[in-house]
Amino acid sequence: MESKVPTCTKNFKFVLMILVLAGLVATGVTLSNASADKEKLDVGADVSVKGEIGKSGVEENTTASANVSASSSGSSSSEKSEAESHGNYQSSSELQTQSHENYKMSYEKMNADSKNSFTIETEHHIYKPGDQVSIEGSIWSSLMATVGGISSVSIQVTDNNGNIVYTGKGQVNSDGDYSAQIQLPPDAKNGAYTVDVKGDVSADLLSTLSLKTQTSLESSAKFVVVSPNAFAIKAGGKDFSVQVATNSSDVSDIKFDEQGKKLSFTVQGETGTKGVTEVTIPKSLLSGDLTVMIDGQVMAQSDVVETADTNDEVTLELNYHHSTHQIDIVGTNAAPEFGSLVSAVLVFSIVSIIILSMKTRIFNIKRY
Numbered sequence: 161m162e163s164k165v166p167t168c169t170k171n172f173k174f175v176l177m178i179l180v181l182a183g184l185v186a187t188g189v190t191l192s193n194a195s196a197d198k199e200k201l202d203v204g205a206d207v208s209v210k211g212e213i214g215k216s217g218v219e220e221n222t223t224a225s226a227n228v229s230a231s232s233s234g235s236s237s238s239e240k241s242e243a244e245s246h247g248n249y250q251s252s253s254e255l256q257t258q259s260h261e262n263y264k265m266s267y268e269k270m271n272a273d274s275k276n277s278f279t280i281e282t283e284h285h286i287y288k289p290g291d292q293v294s295i296e297g298s299i300w301s302s303l304m305a306t307v308g309g310i311s312s313v314s315i316q317v318t319d320n321n322g323n324i325v326y327t328g329k330g331q332v333n334s335d336g337d338y339s340a341q342i343q344l345p346p347d348a349k350n351g352a353y354t355v356d357v358k359g360d361v362s363a364d365l366l367s368t369l370s371l372k373t374q375t376s377l378e379s380s381a382k383f384v385v386v387s388p389n390a391f392a393i394k395a396g397g398k399d400f401s402v403q404v405a406t407n408s409s410d411v412s413d414i415k416f417d418e419q420g421k422k423l424s425f426t427v428q429g430e431t432g433t434k435g436v437t438e439v440t441i442p443k444s445l446l447s448g449d450l451t452v453m454i455d456g457q458v459m460a461q462s463d464v465v466e467t468a469d470t471n472d473e474v475t476l477e478l479n480y481h482h483s484t485h486q487i488d489i490v491g492t493n494a495a496p497e498f499g500s501l502v503s504a505v506l507v508f509s510i511v512s513i514i515i516l517s518m519k520t521r522i523f524n525i526k527r528y
Contacts, residue, residue: 263450263466263476272300272336278379280357284467284477285436286384286405289348292341293317293383295355299336303376307369310359310377313338319385320351330357348385352407356380384436393423395445396495403440408482411437421446421494429482438467440475441489448492452478454485 272279280297287293295315304310310332317326325348330340342355359377366374388405391414404411406427414425423446429435441447452459459478468475478487 263452263461263464265466265469267465268462269296270298272298272303274300274302276300277303277376278357278359280355280379280381282355282381282383284383284438284465285479286386286407286438286477287344288388288405288438289344289350289385290346291344291385293344294339294341295330295357295381296337296339297357297379298338299332299359301336303373304336306373307359307361307365307377310336310361312360314358314360315340315342316356317342318354318356319349320353321349325353329360332359344385350386351384353383353385354380355383386438388438388440391425393445398444398495400442400445400495402442402445404437406435406437408435408437413486416445416495418494421448421491423489423491424486426484426486427480428484431483433482435480435482437478437480437487438475439478439489440468440473442473443471445495446489446491446493447474450474450476451490452476453488453490454478454480456486456488 266283267281267285270276270279270281277300278297279299280295283294283296297313299310312332313330315326315328315330316324318324325345326342328340328342330338332338357379361377366377369377384407386405386407388403389411391402391404393400393402393414393416395416395418400416402414402423404414404425408427408429410426410428412426412428414423416423423439423441427435427437452464459480463479465477466474467477476489
């Protein structure tokens, strides 16, 4: 005699499947709207600097305030306006054909010439306490010939309050190039730092040179020291930490769009200055071909540098003109779509079906 599964059992199985599907849909919707919680953000540093961070040709400190607001990379020529800087960005419609697979690991080197006879620049524009600051520069060959050659340069670094934090020497090679490494102390104060470099010539020779030549034997550059802040990101049922260090006065609205594979946040600073932000992103959250956008436009590659790339995370340094901007970092890989909650639902569903099937078999056996 053919056994039949009771109608109540069939209905129960049907209802169970509907509940499982509803749970999966609800969980997927919940996870797709990944959120970010700001753990802390304190970028106060008692200085506002207008000039060129990272390169020579820096103006003096002009104002003091409760927020760090300093300029980023640029040439020694006149500062571009914010509107002009946007000319370097590309519209989001070009994103598909202009994806930046790999950003450069350093900024383009500035070589000395007749217009800028003594250059200096830092490897990065923003550093954290305890970091090693790498500087390099060059001296124009004609200037070298005028003074009979320069074999070394004197280097001095001062913090925002004028305190000397480093003094040292750099050797100049036959091409007029020099470099040096400066180790920041772990307790280095936040703010804008100034690097002053002078060509070493004898006092007797210096007194015979014209004032213009004496002035051309020295140069300076600035960099910013900022302690990073951790932002908690929830995506794919997991917790991630995104590290942000910036000279912008405010960073807000940090969030992660799991479906769009996009990390977004807003930066704000004093109009007329340049901003620089370093963001460290776990690769388990966002990875692949990264493209950085500002206000919906792709940033020029010269404004983005990949300062670090490890197995676990990637660090980008972003440069922009201050006002208020939305930054979007878009990747090709994001946090796994099936997080812990989804996995739990799937396991529960499978176990429930197995138990239900076993009960049905037992019921059928008893009927014989």
